[in-house]
Amino acid sequence: xxxxxxxxxxxxxxxxxxxxxxxxxxxxxxxxxxxxxxxxxxxxxxxxxxxxxxxxxxxxxxxxxxxxxxxxxxxxxxxxxxxxxxxxxxxxxxxxxxxxxxxxxxxxxxxxxxxxxxxxxxxxxxxxxxxxxxxxxxxxxxxxxxxxxxxxxxxxxxxxxxxxxxxxxxxxxxxxxxxxxxxxxxxxxxxxxxxxxxxxxxxxxxxxxxxxxxxxxxxxxxxxxxxxxxxxxxxxxxxxxxxxxxxxxxxx
Amino acid sequence: xxxxxxxxxxxxxxxxxxxxxxxxxxxxxxxxxxxxxxxxxxxxxxxxxxxxxxxxxxxxxxxxxxxxxxxxxxxxxxxxxxxxxxxxxxxxxxxxxxxxxxxxxxxxxxxxxxxxxxxxxxxxxxxxxxxxxxxxxxxxxxxxxxxxxxxxxxxxxxxxxxxxxxxxxxxxxxxxxxxxxxxxxxxxxxxxxxxxxxxxxxxxxxxxxxxxxxxxxxxxxxxxxxxxxxxxxxxxxxxxxxxxxxxxxxxxxxxxxxxxxxxxxxxxxxxxxxxxxxxxxxxxxxxxxxxxxxxxxxxxxxxxxxxxxxxxxxxxxxxxxxxxxxxxxxxxxxxxxxxxxxxxxxxxxxxxxxxxxxxxxxxxxxxxxxxxxxxxxxx
Numbered sequence: 001x002x003x004x005x006x007x008x009x010x011x012x013x014x015x016x017x018x019x020x021x022x023x024x025x026x027x028x029x030x031x032x033x034x035x036x037x038x039x040x041x042x043x044x045x046x047x048x049x050x051x052x053x054x055x056x057x058x059x060x061x062x063x064x065x066x067x068x069x070x071x072x073x074x075x076x077x078x079x080x081x082x083x084x085x086x087x088x089x090x091x092x093x094x095x096x097x098x099x100x101x102x103x104x105x106x107x108x109x110x111x112x113x114x115x116x117x118x119x120x121x122x123x124x125x126x127x128x129x130x131x132x133x134x135x136x137x138x139x140x141x142x143x144x145x146x147x148x149x150x151x152x153x154x155x156x157x158x159x160x161x162x163x164x165x166x167x168x169x170x171x172x173x174x175x176x177x178x179x180x181x182x183x184x185x186x187x188x189x190x191x192x193x194x195x196x197x198x199x200x201x202x203x204x205x206x207x208x209x210x211x212x213x214x215x216x217x218x219x220x221x222x223x224x225x226x227x228x229x230x231x232x233x234x235x236x237x238x239x240x241x242x243x244x245x246x247x248x249x250x251x252x
Numbered sequence: 253x254x255x256x257x258x259x260x261x262x263x264x265x266x267x268x269x270x271x272x273x274x275x276x277x278x279x280x281x282x283x284x285x286x287x288x289x290x291x292x293x294x295x296x297x298x299x300x301x302x303x304x305x306x307x308x309x310x311x312x313x314x315x316x317x318x319x320x321x322x323x324x325x326x327x328x329x330x331x332x333x334x335x336x337x338x339x340x341x342x343x344x345x346x347x348x349x350x351x352x353x354x355x356x357x358x359x360x361x362x363x364x365x366x367x368x369x370x371x372x373x374x375x376x377x378x379x380x381x382x383x384x385x386x387x388x389x390x391x392x393x394x395x396x397x398x399x400x401x402x403x404x405x406x407x408x409x410x411x412x413x414x415x416x417x418x419x420x421x422x423x424x425x426x427x428x429x430x431x432x433x434x435x436x437x438x439x440x441x442x443x444x445x446x447x448x449x450x451x452x453x454x455x456x457x458x459x460x461x462x463x464x465x466x467x468x469x470x471x472x473x474x475x476x477x478x479x480x481x482x483x484x485x486x487x488x489x490x491x492x493x494x495x496x497x498x499x500x501x502x503x504x505x506x507x508x509x510x511x512x513x514x515x516x517x518x519x520x521x522x523x524x525x526x527x528x529x530x531x532x533x534x535x536x537x538x539x540x541x542x543x544x545x546x547x548x549x550x551x552x553x554x555x556x557x558x559x560x561x562x563x564x565x566x567x568x569x570x571x572x573x574x575x576x577x578x579x580x581x582x583x584x585x586x587x588x589x590x591x592x593x594x595x596x597x598x599x600x601x602x603x604x605x606x607x608x609x610x611x612x613x614x615x616x617x618x619x620x621x622x623x624x625x626x627x628x629x630x631x
Contacts, residue, residue: 046547047547047591048547062591062594063594094543094545094548095545095546095548096543096545130312131309131310131311131312131513132312133313134312134313134314134315134316135311135312135313135315135384135385135386135387135514136315136387137312141312141511141513141514142517142518142519144511145494145507146493146495146512147495148495149495157593157594157595158594159590159592159594167588167590168588168590169586169588169592171592171593171594171595171596171597172594173508173595173597175494223500224499224500225499225500226500226597227497227500227503227597228499229494229497229503229505229508230494230495230497231495231496232496232497232498232499234499235500
């Protein structure tokens with residue numbers, strides 16, 4: 001079972017080889033998928049920035065991360081989706097990091113009609129223990145609650161200033177995930193990959209919109225709502241749904 | 253997937269230092285000419301036997317280091333070096349094992365490690381178990397990217413081993429036994445090829461074999477050959493791990509950063525133990541000294557809690573003598589410093605719960621490790 005990882009990496013490749021048009025080698029061109037984190041529509045600054053929150057308080061974000069599964073491009077002709085990654089962890093945790101992280105992939109040249117990914121760890125991977133992978137793989141024990149509750153799909157952590165004492169000393173820690181929360185995010189957007197320049201698709205996620213959006217504000221001042229972990233996801237369901245619903249795509 | 257952390261600021265300086273070091277040592281021997289080279293020829297076996305780490309199936313696969321593949325001979329050489337005080341210290345009274353003693357899970361029992369001059373250094377000696385599973389840099393601040401690079405430093409650092417690499421290499425080359433061991437481990441032909449890099453690579457090979465995976469916790473949870481007491485079970489299920497944290501409760505939450513099976517996430521956190529006015533006031537800036545980023549000040553790498561009952565005193569500077577003190581400090585919930593980890597919330601425990609958490613921590617002791625003959629002094 002220790003060989004599962006190489007196998008997983010190999011599967012998508014061998015999948016491509018099964019294509020009918022095997023005799024016509026596909027021309028591959030680079031495409032960049034970028035992930036940008038924001039807070040209230042400005043690039044997210046971990047630690048550095050004190051952000052206003054709709055309850056009248058303010059907070060500093062220390063961590064924002066989420067898994068994406070089955071990151072895929074959808075060909076315009078309606079053929080098989082082009083798999084870019086089976087699983088990836090998108091994470092911001094340091095004040096020196098840029099708000100945008102980029103990955104470049106090689107895909108068949110052609111026209112596409114969209115991009116799709118699963119927010120979280122897809123059920124078939126969520127069922128596999130971290131011990132089946134290498135210690136430095138994206139799925140590892142540090143993002144894993146345990147036997148029953150499995151991987152943490154997304155984390156938002158911040159320190160809030162709730163009293164007028166100038167101290168960011170109330171920890172907010174929302175750890176979310178479970179098979180039933182796994183959500184597919186699809187963007188309909190046409191673009192062409194033809195080798196003339198590298199098209200960039202930017203997936204934007206806004207931390208504020210996950211906490212407070214669509215007319216609802218998560219009450220961070222309520223001590224009952226400052227931490228969510230493990231099997232007790234009820235309190236965070238709203239955050240999860242807003243997170244899954246707020247992604248936008250920019251193309252250039 | 254952690255971008256900024258990949259390039260510690262000190263890295264270029266370190267590599268340059270290493271390069272100059274190799275250069276300096278290389279130059280020294282050059283003028284000898286061909287006669288010296290002939291005299292330096294080493295004979296004996298020169299084909300290292302590849303070695304695969306024995307990893308239990310409940311552990312992840314180790315992080316591989318293609319620059320330093322393991323061999324039986326390399327590990328054996330590393331083990332000899334690890335324990336050899338005559339090579340590594342001027343007075344012949346100190347080796348790696350002075351501060352990394354097997355019976356203490358490869359720590360030294362001191363709050364801050366005591367150097368050759370009997371003076372404490374700034375930090376506590378770390379346990380050396382399960383290093384093969386750490387993807388995030390070594391030392392408390394993660395400042396050493398590779399395990400083999402890490403060992404350059406204790407030899408140079410006065411407060412650890414007060415010796416100079418040129419002296420160490422001279423002793424190794426002139427030694428009656430080591431040249432043949434270096435040849436067996438790395439296939440070299442000449443004593444001149446013995447250098448700091450091969451020396452630290454051998455040390456790292458030995459260190460990678462120090463795997464601790466046979467504690468009571470492992471026997472209960474993974475091997476099903478033992479049982480927790482009621483108290484230990486309480487400590488595990490409702491206090492240490494975070495699968496079942498009831499909403500709105502203040503919970504010890506140790507599992508956030510110390511999850512099984514390694515019990516240390518190797519990430520950098522301010523776990524709230526230091527009371528400072530601002531993030532610029534930490535005496536030991538820890539990660540901040542590596543990244544140059546003030547928001548990383550006071551952050552340290554979460555170490556493993558395996559064998560924690562044996563490795564007192566605790567924290568990077570050995571500030572806590574006992575595990576009770578550690579728990580009390582976490583219970584107090586930090587000092588409101590802005591970069592404290594949000595999972596350090598403070599909590600209150602009944603006497604029974606505290607006893608349960610302590611009992612659980614004691615299940616992480618691996619008795620077999622302490623006497624494993626493969627890891628002991630070869631002499």
